[in-house]
Amino acid sequence: MVLAAHPNPTAPVLSHFSLEGKTALVTGGSRGIGLEVVRGLLEAGASVGFTYSSTTPDEIAALTQALSSENGGRRGLPRGQAAAHVMKARNKTRGSIIFTASVSGILVNVPQTQAAYNASKAGLIHLAKSLAVEWTDFARVNCVSPGFIATEMLDVHPKAWRDKWFSMIPGARLCLAPELKGSYVYLASDASSYMTGANLVVDGGYTLP
Ligand SMILES: NC(=O)c1ccc[n+]([C@@H]2O[C@H](COP(=O)([O-])OP(=O)(O)OC[C@H]3O[C@@H](n4cnc5c(N)ncnc54)[C@H](OP(=O)(O)O)[C@@H]3O)[C@@H](O)[C@H]2O)c1
Structure with missing residues (x-):
């Protein structure tokens, strides 16, 4: 078992925080802490999906539209998937x-x-x-x-x-x-x-x- 190495450790430090090309899933991302996590990951360049529970479809539509305008068209999309299985499957x-x-x-x-x-x-x-x-x-x-x-x-x-x-x-x-x-x-x-x-x-x- 080997922990994956940083792909380019000598690159300028702010590039270490970039999530360009990454995909993220936030459970409970429609409000509170989770919503701000969705925002942060989008702002850092990731494609982001999120789950929710009681939020209505109309509220979700308005939220994804707002996230899209805040992030140059990159949207947080409401969805779920077993993330660890996906990570494991992709060697x-x-x-x-x-x-x-x-x-x-x-x-x-x-x-x-x-x-x-x-x-x-x-x-x-x-x-x-x-x-x-x-x-x-x-x-x-x-x-x-x-x-x-x-x-x-x-x-x-x-x-x-x-x-x-x-x-x-x-x-x-x-x-x-x-x-x-x-x-x-x-x-x-x-x-x-x-x-x-x-x-x-x-x-x-x-x-x-
Ligand atoms: N706030 C604090 O001071 C604090 C401190 C320490 C730790 N935490 C932890 O931080 C986490 C988030 O807290 P928060 O204050 O941001 O809570 P919150 O404002 O109540 O937001 C909860 C989020 O979880 C979603 N959710 C609830 N039940 C769900 C379910 N069964 N399936 C999918 N999504 C579900 C909600 O979706 P809907 O909006 O659709 O219902 C919402 O997006 C919690 O684990 C909490 O224990 C919070």
């Missing part, structure tokens, strides 16, 4: 799989009780490590673990909880979803060609104290 493909875990996979959030969520995110981080070893031949597997990101998922929680969380962030503010897209482009691209099994924590310092 010597330098695939990159990125799981969205959470700081909840590292610590126990308070004041809420959410053992199942925390355990699932911890499991995801270890799944990434395990697959990074088992799939070395055809894909790198890494995680991004966001802290508190301003999306609809956060809005549904009681204000008292949110006030408590915000008081615990050394960075003293929420992260905007577009602030995450650079991390995903980095992990998707050759800029991180020797990184696999890692968990990139993006949390304004939340997990540090």
Whole structure:
């Protein structure tokens, strides 16, 4: 098992982040963090498909049109496919799989009780490590673990909880979803060609104290 080498490591550094000619699939790409990941991958040059759940066909049509005008005709298309099978089938493909875990996979959030969520995110981080070893031949597997990101998922929680969380962030503010897209482009691209099994924590310092 050999981890694929960078195709041109001495090239200027910004070219390492280019996703020209690459194909990406984002699960849950119709809003929140996933939508900004779709945007980031498109902006870096990839062709991007994404999955969604409750978004209506009209909303999806408007979204793909907006993504197309933002990216010179390159569109994010709603679709699904088992990505790892495709990567494996294409011998010597330098695939990159990125799981969205959470700081909840590292610590126990308070004041809420959410053992199942925390355990699932911890499991995801270890799944990434395990697959990074088992799939070395055809894909790198890494995680991004966001802290508190301003999306609809956060809005549904009681204000008292949110006030408590915000008081615990050394960075003293929420992260905007577009602030995450650079991390995903980095992990998707050759800029991180020797990184696999890692968990990139993006949390304004939340997990540090
Ligand atoms: N927001 C945070 O502070 C935060 C922090 C740490 C980790 N995370 C993690 O980041 C990820 C995204 O969170 P978010 O805040 O961006 O959530 P969000 O705004 O609620 O977006 C969720 C996305 O997932 C899609 N989705 C939901 N159920 C699905 C299903 N069964 N099949 C396919 N797509 C489905 C939704 O599609 P529809 O719009 O069509 O329903 C939507 O595109 C989650 O794994 C979350 O645990 C979030």
